[in-house]
Amino acid sequence: MLKVGLIGCGFMGGMHAACYKEIEGAQIVAVADVRSEKAEEIAKAHGAEIYATGDELIVKADVDIIDICLPTYLHTHHAVEALRRGKNVFIEKPVCLTAEEGELLVALQKESGTKVQVGQVIRFWDEYKWLKEASDSGRFGKIRSAVFKRLSSVPGWAWEGWLHDAEKSGSVALDMHIHDVDFVRYLMGEPSNFATSVARNSKGVIEQIFTTFNYKEASVTVEACWDYPADFPFDASFRVKFEKATVVLDANGLNVYYNVGGKEKVEIKPDFEAGNDIGGNISSLGGYYNELKYFVDTLLAGKEPVIAPLDDAVKSVRLALKEIESVGGAQLR
Numbered sequence: 463m464l465k466v467g468l469i470g471c472g473f474m475g476g477m478h479a480a481c482y483k484e485i486e487g488a489q490i491v492a493v494a495d496v497r498s499e500k501a502e503e504i505a506k507a508h509g510a511e512i513y514a515t516g517d518e519l520i521v522k523a524d525v526d527i528i529d530i531c532l533p534t535y536l537h538t539h540h541a542v543e544a545l546r547r548g549k550n551v552f553i554e555k556p557v558c559l560t561a562e563e564g565e566l567l568v569a570l571q572k573e574s575g576t577k578v579q580v581g582q583v584i585r586f587w588d589e590y591k592w593l594k595e596a597s598d599s600g601r602f603g604k605i606r607s608a609v610f611k612r613l614s615s616v617p618g619w620a621w622e623g624w625l626h627d628a629e630k631s632g633s634v635a636l637d638m639h640i641h642d643v644d645f646v647r648y649l650m651g652e653p654s655n656f657a658t659s660v661a662r663n664s665k666g667v668i669e670q671i672f673t674t675f676n677y678k679e680a681s682v683t684v685e686a687c688w689d690y691p692a693d694f695p696f697d698a699s700f701r702v703k704f705e706k707a708t709v710v711l712d713a714n715g716l717n718v719y720y721n722v723g724g725k726e727k728v729e730i731k732p733d734f735e736a737g738n739d740i741g742g743n744i745s746s747l748g749g750y751y752n753e754l755k756y757f758v759d760t761l762l763a764g765k766e767p768v769i770a771p772l773d774d775a776v777k778s779v780r781l782a783l784k785e786i787e788s789v790g791g792a793q794l795r
């Protein structure tokens with residue numbers, strides 16, 4: 463049984479905790495949050511010890527995995543402390559805020575020989591997993607174009623409003639957009655070039671981003687926005703044109719439209735099905751369960767995680783940072 467120390471018991475910490483309850487082979491034995499009531503809630507449900515801060519948990523708790531669900535600007539410090547103590551780390555996306563932080567983490571992981579996986583959950587989301595497999599199999603031919611969207615109303619849950627401070631979150635362009643940037647890299651590799659445009663709020667912070675990534679034989683557009691009105695429904699969707707068919711994920715589900723005629727609805731039987739009562743803009747635990755189960759199973763098998771490893775997640779951050787740099791920064795002053 464792997465012992466997990468969960469740091470940060472807010473929105474994502476609650477989500478991870480709900481998943482660990484269902485995962486055989488791992489158990490949360492320690493939790494930390496500067497808001498004691500948040501830590502207590504999860505500690506009670508899991509029979510875990512409570513620590514006042516992430517630093518204290520890392521130093522004192524006897525655990526095999528440190529799971530970091532802290533605001534992004536606190537990721538690197540805590541990951542460094544955990545890696546220096548030889549702990550395996552699961553860390554939420556975006557893994558870090560700068561290229562330098564990314565380099566430091568990759569170097570420390572190599573030095574410490576620990577295993578690190580990043581919460582690039584879209585790689586574990588059923589419909590996106592299906593798309594990746596369809597593309598790799600070549601059964602529809604090559605991808606010619608694609609559009610990926612991730613749109614939501616204003617996220618209102620963040621502790622001390624950290625998500626809306628560009629220096630702490632990197633703005634929507636690093637936070638929410640990283641999901642699709644990372645998935646596009648996973649699907650297609652590194653683009654040859656890209657063009658980005660953004661919309662900003664009255665403080666000059668990016669609230670919406672559109673990037674077209676160009677490949678030798680394909681063009682892929684990614685949009686992310688998180689300041690739609692409160693009643694705007696969350697929308698994570700894609701439309702991918704292959705040589706022989708077009709695949710669409712939208713409110714009608716996942717459908718394949720064949721060039722030769724005909725349409726097929728893809729029914730995926732999820733490995734794990736459960737809603738969440740944690741709030742926020744996510745309706746199912748599926749991808750979170752899949753990614754954490756994969757990490758636990760990988761560690762138990764003594765292997766390295768290869769689906770969302772640290773060095774690859776750092777490359778996704780680097781690409782998103784280049785996009786942000788190309789438009790003058792996450793916040794114009």
Ligand SMILES: NC(=O)c1ccc[n+]([C@@H]2O[C@H](COP(=O)([O-])OP(=O)(O)OC[C@H]3O[C@@H](n4cnc5c(N)ncnc54)[C@H](O)[C@@H]3O)[C@@H](O)[C@H]2O)c1
Pocket residue numbers: 469470471472473474475494495496497500514515516517531532533534536554555556581583619620621622637
């Ligand atoms: N994978 C996804 O789909 C997804 C979705 C939302 C957020 N995230 C990521 O998860 C991370 C956490 O986001 P969130 O939405 O859960 O934020 P949140 O504000 O809901 O939770 C963060 C928690 O950290 C606690 N905290 C702050 N400093 C601490 C410290 N020093 N020690 C211990 N606890 C401390 C806060 O009290 C808060 O409870 C971010 O990196 C975010 O980008 C990922």
